[in-house]
Amino acid sequence: MPNKSQILELKETLLQRRESILSNINNSRNSIDEIKNQEINDELDYAELVSDSFTQGMIANHQIAELKQIDEAIKKIKDDTYGKCDMCGVNIPIGRLKAKPFAKFCTECREVYEKENKN
């Protein structure tokens, strides 16, 4: 288990990441709205605009997924279960948590999980 000051540090990282994702999402929402409000006269432009907003939508979806993981991690800190692997219950190494503060699994379980989700 990470100690208290390590947890506080990781929590700070999580909160900062959460805030920057939220502002990113808001920014891309605004630009998608701008695109939608633009008048489209040219077929080619339209194709470009659609693919742009599609990419932005994909990025936003990815960030929303990360946001959920961050919220889960913050909840675990409150519940005092933070830093344990969801699958086998082993303590996740602090180095891994520092690299990815919202990690749910230890390295071994992560590999198993990724393999299972590929198929």
Ligand SMILES: [Zn+2]
């Ligand atoms: Zn595990």
